[in-house]
Amino acid sequence: MKVLIIGGTRYLGREIMERLAGRGDDVTVVNRGRTECDLPDGVANLTADITEDGSLAAALQGLSFDACVHMIAMDGGRAQAVIDVVHDHVDHYVQCGSTGVFMPLKYVPGDENHPVDPPPDEWGGFNGKAASDRVARELCVRYDLPLTILRPTAIIGPGTIPLDYWGGRDARLYQLIVDGDPIVLTERGEGLIQFGDVRDLAEAFVLAIHQPEKAGEYNISSRYAITHNYYAELLAKAMQVPLRVEYMPTEEIIERHEAAGLTSKRGVRIFVEHMCFTMEKVCSELGYNPQYTAEDTVAASVQWMFDNGRISRG
Ligand SMILES: NC(=O)c1ccc[n+]([C@@H]2O[C@H](COP(=O)([O-])OP(=O)(O)OC[C@H]3O[C@@H](n4cnc5c(N)ncnc54)[C@H](OP(=O)(O)O)[C@@H]3O)[C@@H](O)[C@H]2O)c1
Secondary structure (H helix, E strand, O other): EEEEEOOOHHHOOOOOHHHHHHOOOOOEEEEOOOOOOOOOOOOOOOOOOOOOOHHHHHHHHHOOOEEEEEEEOOHHHHHHHHHHHHOEEEOOEEEOOOOOHOOOOOOOOOOOOOOOOOHHHHHOOOOOHHEEEEEEEEHHHHHHEEEEEEEEEEEEEOOOOOOOOOOOHHHHHHHHHHOOOOOOEEEOOOOOOOOOEEEHHHHHHHHHOOHHHOOOEEOOOOOOOHHHHHHHHHHHHHHOHHHHHHHHOHHHHHHHHOOOOOOOOHHHHHHOOOOOOOOOOHHHHHOOOOOOHHHHHHHHHHOOOOHHHEEEEE
């Protein structure tokens, strides 16, 4: 299968690219060439900036693909900039969304039919991602192009710093735990977080790309959410330190730690909301079968931080 990936040189995008190439698909990656990346043998690379008029169209001249995976649809403008060009070159458009568009959840577990009404961005909203979903739906109907939207929950697993308990990806917070400081959780630590391991999520993209007849919208993650308190337990276990937890109201965390860049209003306010989604649709329709539990993926992420010098012992 011939697959075009817009993005695809970092983390989830890279994992998708490597899996597709590994199974023998003919993969072409489009990026601006700013991210350092050794592409596997046989993966083609086109240079274009999707935010520059005419840049993507020039790069794709004369080319056609079975599917396009758009990894960087962060707002409606970006979704439009890509779909307006690729609809002439591809048979199936796959966009990377986010389950953040459904939060704050009205019921748990959330599903694909949950209402979308994100609060303003300062309150942790995902308005840009919600707009990119709306634009993709509208344009794919106009161009008669099959559309799949895959929405990961919080992505962790080897390759980057995991989402921390203040809603960022800051290695300094993890280092504090290794050094013996308590883990300071928002409110009572009873919120729910659902981690999707980058390797499982990439597999969901491969399944969707290879089943264009199942085009649709799917939430993707591991099979269950965990409480923030249990996340703290898993972190302490993986770091081999005694568990020490304290609690602090969200607004106090912002007041005390935003100036030092350890948290952001948006990050911590979205983290405190429940993140919990059923995988029923993607498992039954695409045959998704996530291999990594929260326990596995937290341990692997902590190990990745030690192995890559992001945190260290004494
Ligand atoms: N992080 C999470 O927990 C989370 C959760 C849910 C959903 N998501 C979604 O996951 C997606 C991000 O995946 P990822 O971080 O693994 O990213 P990725 O697609 O692997 O990396 C970003 C890529 O885009 C390229 N790029 C950036 N700006 C560009 C431009 N203007 N024109 C062309 N290429 C450009 C970068 O290369 P160059 O810099 O060289 O151009 C790089 O290849 C997003 O859609 C995000 O909303 C993330």
